[in-house]
Amino acid sequence: MNRLICLVLLSTFWIFPGEGYDPCCAQPCQNQGVCLSKGADAYECDCTRTGYYGENCTTPELLTFVKTNLKPRPSILHHILTHYKWIWDIINNISFLRDAIMRYILTSRSHLVSSPPTYNADYNYKSWEAYSNLSYYTRTLAPLPLNCPTPDLPNAKQVVERVLVRKQFIPDPQRTSLMFAFFAQHFSHQFFKSDFKKGPAFTKALGHGVDLGHIYGETLERQHKLRLFKDGKLKYQVVDGEVYPPLVKDVQVEMHYPPHIPEDQRFAVGHEVFGLVPGLMMYASIWLREHNRVCDIMKQEHPDWDDERIFQTTRLILIGETIKIVIEDYVQHLSGYNFKLKFDPELLFSERFQYHNRIASEFNTLYHWHPLMPDNFQIQDQLYGHHQFVFNNSILTKHGIRNMVESFTKQTSGRVAGGRNLPAAVQGVAVNILEHSRQMRYQSFNAYRIRFNMKPYSSFEEMTGDKELAAEMQQLYGHIDAVELYPGLLVEKPRPNAVFGETMVEMGAPYSLKGLMGNAICSPEYWMPSTFGGKVGFDIVNSASLKKLVCLNINGPCPMVSFQVPDVKYESSENVNSSSGHSTPNNINPTVVLNERSSEL
Numbered sequence: 001m002n003r004l005i006c007l008v009l010l011s012t013f014w015i016f017p018g019e020g021y022d023p024c025c026a027q028p029c030q031n032q033g034v035c036l037s038k039g040a041d042a043y044e045c046d047c048t049r050t051g052y053y054g055e056n057c058t059t060p061e062l063l064t065f066v067k068t069n070l071k072p073r074p075s076i077l078h079h080i081l082t083h084y085k086w087i088w089d090i091i092n093n094i095s096f097l098r099d100a101i102m103r104y105i106l107t108s109r110s111h112l113v114s115s116p117p118t119y120n121a122d123y124n125y126k127s128w129e130a131y132s133n134l135s136y137y138t139r140t141l142a143p144l145p146l147n148c149p150t151p152d153l154p155n156a157k158q159v160v161e162r163v164l165v166r167k168q169f170i171p172d173p174q175r176t177s178l179m180f181a182f183f184a185q186h187f188s189h190q191f192f193k194s195d196f197k198k199g200p201a202f203t204k205a206l207g208h209g210v211d212l213g214h215i216y217g218e219t220l221e222r223q224h225k226l227r228l229f230k231d232g233k234l235k236y237q238v239v240d241g242e243v244y245p246p247l248v249k250d251v252q253v254e255m256h257y258p259p260h261i262p263e264d265q266r267f268a269v270g271h272e273v274f275g276l277v278p279g280l281m282m283y284a285s286i287w288l289r290e291h292n293r294v295c296d297i298m299k300q301e302h303p304d305w306d307d308e309r310i311f312q313t314t315r316l317i318l319i320g321e322t323i324k325i326v327i328e329d330y331v332q333h334l335s336g337y338n339f340k341l342k343f344d345p346e347l348l349f350s351e352r353f354q355y356h357n358r359i360a361s362e363f364n365t366l367y368h369w370h371p372l373m374p375d376n377f378q379i380q381d382q383l384y385g386h387h388q389f390v391f392n393n394s395i396l397t398k399h400g401i402r403n404m405v406e407s408f409t410k411q412t413s414g415r416v417a418g419g420r421n422l423p424a425a426v427q428g429v430a431v432n433i434l435e436h437s438r439q440m441r442y443q444s445f446n447a448y449r450i451r452f453n454m455k456p457y458s459s460f461e462e463m464t465g466d467k468e469l470a471a472e473m474q475q476l477y478g479h480i481d482a483v484e485l486y487p488g489l490l491v492e493k494p495r496p497n498a499v500f501g502e503t504m505v506e507m508g509a510p511y512s513l514k515g516l517m518g519n520a521i522c523s524p525e526y527w528m529p530s531t532f533g534g535k536v537g538f539d540i541v542n543s544a545s546l547k548k549l550v551c552l553n554i555n556g557p558c559p560m561v562s563f564q565v566p567d568v569k570y571e572s573s574e575n576v577n578s579s580s581g582h583s584t585p586n587n588i589n590p591t592v593v594l595n596e597r598s599s600e601l
């Protein structure tokens with residue numbers, strides 16, 4: 001009931017009860033019922049398969065009533081999954097229980113994503129154009145109809161300055177490392193690749209998912225320029241005995257570098273903007289080495305195969321490795337769960353699940369995790385400010401991959417939720433995202449909470465958990481239902497000891513899991529050893545981990561590598577000054593340093 005009242009409030013806020021507006025502006029249809037206008041003052045709600053009926057789809061069917069009352073709140077599920085470690089230690093070891101829970105997580109999350117996709121920024125009703133035009137990001141909530149009144153929104157720059165920009169660095173209590181932050185940026189830019197020439201509603205990444213276009217290039221032409229055409233491999237160069245991506249001048253692919261960058265610092269990779277920060281180029285180098293390493297293995301397994309077949313099979317193996325690492329290392333870290341997540345496509349073979357994905361604009365918006373970035377980057381004993389760090393590939397070759405990895409593993413990222421932790425150096429990105437979401441007629445933060453099965457916030461204090469921040473937000477937005485998606489996510493009260501608030505996780509997890517498991521390689525048709533060049537390749541996929549990805553691709557002893565900063569103070573003077581030669585083999589027990597997962601290898 002409480003929820004209904006909030007919904008009515010939400011609707012009335014967006015219109016004045018005047019005439020001449022589309023009756024669907026008031027969003028009268030609840031519970032994902034679809035509104036159809038019939039002239040200027042009549043509408044119809046289509047409640048088909050919503051589990052509700054009535055004029056506005058507000059009356060639950062009996063089964064819906066029972067289900068909604070039995071279903072635990074997200075906050076309760078989250079609490080259970082992040083506590084009671086001793087119980088989870090047992091459950092994690094009982095394979096049918098672990099499988100059942102993982103299956104439940106996958107299905108309950110991915111069912112929140114519309115599939116096949118429905119709307120886009122220009123179509124708030126179903127249409128073949130919206131379905132079939134892959135140049136658009138899809139939209140989970142339809143854009144507000146064009147002729148609807150919208151509330152006066154605060155100046156975007158003011159919002160950013162008053163509640164988003166960092167005053168003083170707030171470390172993430174989950175101890176997320178920069179190794180994680182740059183993985184996030186590197187991984188996500190394969191499918192978040194806005195085509196700003198067409199507008200923020202458009203994407204250049206037509207694969208709409210994990211296709212590794214950031215390694216191999218979005219077009220066939222680019223891919224061919226990056227390939228060696230020998231044994232399936234990619235082109236590379238050797239600097240100080242280490243393998244790095246080739247130079248732009250040698251492969252002739254377009255990369256975005258400012259004019260002052262010298263030729264021998266212009267590395268060329270699949271994604272045009274990966275020269276932006278050495279963190280991206282570090283991962284690009286690691287994946288390039290991994291590709292060529294796997295090619296060698298394939299060549300050995302199949303001496304009869306030509307370049308093309310080795311290349312294509314290796315690409316599928318790397319897609320599999322990526323999904324494995326993202327679920328079992330990356331999402332595992334983010335979730336904070338004591339339950340051990342599992343990448344196993346077979347879990348879904350008995351379920352109704354579409355092997356298809358379309359990237360949503362809202363997913364892109366919520367993934368702007370720039371507060372993860374610190375004010376300075378400490379690599380070995382050197383401190384780089386943002387200005388020295390961006391477009392500076394020489395940092396990578398100067399320190400080498402192993403030292404970059406180790407330094408990024410030791411440095412803590414910033415907390416994302418809770419407000420005021422966005423580095424001033426990237427505040428322009430936040431202003432853009434606000435302006436773009438207005439241009440694309442996003443619905444409110446609270447509307448998204450309802451869409452993803454959460455109760456809308458009823459006050460600024462409930463949303464932020466902080467009096468001062470609440471007052472500032474109130475001044476900016478006036479009404480809680482006017483708060484926009486992106487600032488809502490960043491000022492939201494973080495969950496206890498967590499990097500994110502509730503909404504980031506409850507929205508992000510469905511998009512993420514759907515995108516990972518909806519990949520073609522996870523379908524019954526593909527998921528078998530022969531797809532990956534036989535048992536050897538399939539094993540590479542099924543045993544992939546962040547630690548192996550790094551350590552199999554550098555010479556010498558394995559550095560510290562983790563998405564979580566080890567719970568030991570490495571910053572102590574003793575370690576800093578003895579660390580000029582990190583090659584001194586692990587004086588720290590690696591199983592303490594790496595998260596539990598890696599130690600099982």
Ligand code: HEM
Nearest residue numbers: 181184185188192193194277367368369370372373429432
């Ligand atoms: C110092 C590091 C970083 C810099 C300088 C930076 C800078 C930028 C810039 C200039 C844009 C273009 C946005 C625009 O103008 O609208 C952008 C987009 C974006 N950034 Fe970052 N960023 C950094 C780190 C990160 C990290 C760690 C993440 C984590 C996930 C991230 C996620 C994104 C996403 C999702 C987009 C949207 C991409 C698109 O739509 O094409 N960024 N960033």
Ligand SMILES: *[C@@H]1O[C@H](CO)[C@@H](O)[C@H](O)[C@H]1NC(C)=O
Nearest residue numbers: 011026027028054055056058
């Ligand atoms: C449906 O919503 C409209 C507009 O919000 C309202 O006027 C009407 O009373 C509602 N109908 C029912 C049955 O609740």
Ligand SMILES: *[C@@H]1O[C@H](CO)[C@@H](O)[C@H](O)[C@H]1NC(C)=O
Nearest residue numbers: 086088089090091092093094
């Ligand atoms: C779980 O199983 C592993 C090996 O399969 C074993 O080493 C470990 O002790 C088990 N843990 C518990 C809590 O039973």
Ligand SMILES: *[C@@H]1O[C@H](CO)[C@@H](O)[C@H](O)[C@H]1NC(C)=O
Nearest residue numbers: 122129132133134135136198
């Ligand atoms: C997709 O839509 C855009 C904008 O309307 C249009 O310019 C483009 O040609 C469309 N693409 C295709 C393949 O139809």
Ligand SMILES: *[C@@H]1O[C@H](CO)[C@@H](O)[C@H](O)[C@H]1NC(C)=O
Nearest residue numbers: 387388389392394395396398
């Ligand atoms: C780039 O990094 C190098 C260290 O490799 C540093 O000496 C230089 O000052 C940096 N460049 C800029 C423009 O800050």
Ligand SMILES: *[C@@H]1O[C@H](CO)[C@@H](O)[C@H](O)[C@H]1NC(C)=O
Nearest residue numbers: 572573574575576577578579
């Ligand atoms: C390391 O630091 C300690 C004190 O902080 C100092 O006594 C020692 O000489 C330093 N060692 C080196 C190799 O610089």
